[in-house]
Amino acid sequence: MYxxxxxxxxxxxxxxxxxxxxxxxxxxxxxxxxxxTTWIGSQQTLSSADSIDEALGVTHYSAEYQPIVGLNSQxxxxxxALARFYNVNQAPVSPISVFQALHSNSKLxxxxxxxxxWLQIAAAPANxxxxxxxxxxxxxxxxxxxxxxxLTPDKRLVVELIxxxxxxxxxxxxxxxxxxxxxxxxxALDDIGASxxxxxxxxxxxxxxxxxxxxxxxxxxxPDYERLFRHLLTFARxxxxxxxxxxxxxxxQLMRLQDxxxxxxxxxxxxxxxxxxxxxxxELGWDH
Numbered sequence: 001m002y003x004x005x006x007x008x009x010x011x012x013x014x015x016x017x018x019x020x021x022x023x024x025x026x027x028x029x030x031x032x033x034x035x036x037t038t039w040i041g042s043q044q045t046l047s048s049a050d051s052i053d054e055a056l057g058v059t060h061y062s063a064e065y066q067p068i069v070g071l072n073s074q075x076x077x078x079x080x081a082l083a084r085f086y087n088v089n090q091a092p093v094s095p096i097s098v099f100q101a102l103h104s105n106s107k108l109x110x111x112x113x114x115x116x117x118w119l120q121i122a123a124a125p126a127n128x129x130x131x132x133x134x135x136x137x138x139x140x141x142x143x144x145x146x147x148x149x150x151l152t153p154d155k156r157l158v159v160e161l162i163x164x165x166x167x168x169x170x171x172x173x174x175x176x177x178x179x180x181x182x183x184x185x186x187x188a189l190d191d192i193g194a195s196x197x198x199x200x201x202x203x204x205x206x207x208x209x210x211x212x213x214x215x216x217x218x219x220x221x222x223p224d225y226e227r228l229f230r231h232l233l234t235f236a237r238x239x240x241x242x243x244x245x246x247x248x249x250x251x252x253q254l255m256r257l258q259d260x261x262x263x264x265x266x267x268x269x270x271x272x273x274x275x276x277x278x279x280x281x282x283e284l285g286w287d288h
Contacts, residue, residue, distance in 0.1 A: 057087040057088060057093065058085045058086070058087060058093050058098055058282060059086065059087060059088045059281060059282060060085070060086040060090065060279045060280060060281055060282060061083060061084065061085050061086070061115070061116065061119070061279065061280060061282045062084045062086070062119070062276055062277045062278065062279040062280065063081050063082070063083065063084065063116070063119050063120040063123050063124075063276070063277040064081070064082045064083075064084050064274060064275070064276050064277075065079040065080070065081055065082075065124065065125060065274065065275040065276070065277075066079060066080045066082065066266060066270070066274055067079055067266070067270045067273045067274070068080060068129075068131065068244055068264050068265075068266045069264060069265055069266065069270055070263070070264055071254075071257060071258070071262050071263060071264060071265050072258075076128060076273065077128065077129060077264055078128050078129035078130060078131055078158070078264075079124065079125055079128055079129075079130055079131070079275070080130075080131040080132075080133075080160075080266065081120035081121075081124060081130060081131065081132045081133075082095070082133070083095050083098075083099075083116045083120075083133075084276065085098050085282070086279060090279070098112075099135070103137065106137060106138075106140055107140060107142065108284050109135065109137060109138050109140075110138045110139065110140035110142055110143040111142070111143065111284045112138075112282070112284060113134065113135055113138035113143070113147070114138075114143045114146060114147055114150070115280075115282065115283075115284075117132055117134065117147065117150060117151070118150060119277060119280060120132050120277075121150065121151075121154060121157070123277035123278070124156075125275060128156070129156050129157075129158055130154070130156050130157055130158070131158045131159075131160055131188060131209075132157065132158070132159055132160065133159075133160045133162070133190065134147075134159050134160070134161070134176065135162075136161070136169070136172035136173050136175065136176040137169075137172060139176060139179075148179060148183055151180070151183065151185050152183045152184070152185065155184075157185055157186065158186045158187065158188050158208065158209060159176075159180055159185055159186070159187050159188070160187075160188045160189075160190040160211065161173045161176065161177060161187060161188070161189055161190060161203065161207070162190050162191055170198070170200045170202075170203065173200070173203060174200075174202060174203060174206070177203065177206055177207065181206075186208045186209070187206070187207045187208055187209070188207055188208065188209035188210070188211050188244070189203050189204055189207045189209070189210055189211065190211045191211065191213045192204070192210055192211060192212045192213060192232070193212055193213045193215055193216055193219070193229075194213035194215060195215065197213075205239075207241070208241060208242065209241060209242045209243070209244060210232070210236050210241055210242070210243050210244070211243075211244040211245075211246060212229070212232075212243065212244065212245045212246065213246060213247070214245075214246045214247020214267065215247070216229055216245060216247075217245070217247045217248065217249075217253055220256070229260070230260060230261075233260055233261045233262055234261055236261075237261045242263045242264065243261075243262050243263045243264065244263065244264040244265070244266055245257065245262055245264075245265050245266070246265075246266045246267060247266075247267045248265040248266065248267035248268075248269050249267050249268045249269050250269060251269070253269075254269060
């Protein structure tokens with residue numbers, strides 16, 4: 001199922017978000033679907049004249065929700081919202097390809113991120129925290145105030161910042177983090193320990209949650225990495241920060257993690273609990 005979100009409601013009027021929420025809660029829209037992923041890849045970029053449809057064949061988008069589960073309780077504490085894209089035939093398109101293309105056009109990146117967050121928040125499962133990923137480069141002058149307005153009222157939200165390998169990206173993430181804190185929005189540092197990333201101490205001590213990359217699951221077999229992981233978790237607990245480990249896929253991995261001061265886990269072990277929203281038409285060429 002997919003829907004055409006009226007373009008007049010993609011101009012950030014104060015009641016825009018209420019409109020989308022109404023659409024998603026309308027029983028005629030259908031219920032959440034079990035999520036599945038088989039990507040069509042692409043290496044396109046977007047010039048100022050391109051549309052994402054022309055470059056990648058993307059016409060629709062949706063939100064996928066993956067549970068973040070208490071290590072000991074095994075109860076769902078939160079969901080992470082992830083962007084999903086589809087072509088005109090409704091076949092999935094790789095999100096990595098889409099965002100790589102969008103990064104070559106900051107205006108389209110900002111517009112896309114605002115639509116994505118808009119849907120992810122409106123369609124989110126009720127009565128849990130919601131983790132969303134926000135690219136700091138997406139806060140363009142055009143969408144910045146609307147994005148912060150969208151995020152601020154919802155106390156369930158935790159905004160994830162990616163742990164980057166680039167100093168300029170780290171600076172942009174810190175500026176975004178300061179804006180989030182000014183608005184009272186919780187934050188998480190994502191992908192800690194991922195390949196080709198650097199550990200930003202300034203970011204780590206400023207966020208509310210620390211999310212560890214799936215790479216740590218395998219690295220626990222190496223003594224030095226295992227000690228580092230344990231020390232980082234100990235630091236987080238002593239300083240009042242919550243921790244999440246991504247990439248947990250088996251019961252054996254879950255059992256091994258019981259020995260660590262870890263709060264939450266996430267991964268394909270819980271794939272039967274993944275959820276997907278209805279699909280909407282992606283429109284980036286707004287009228288001015």
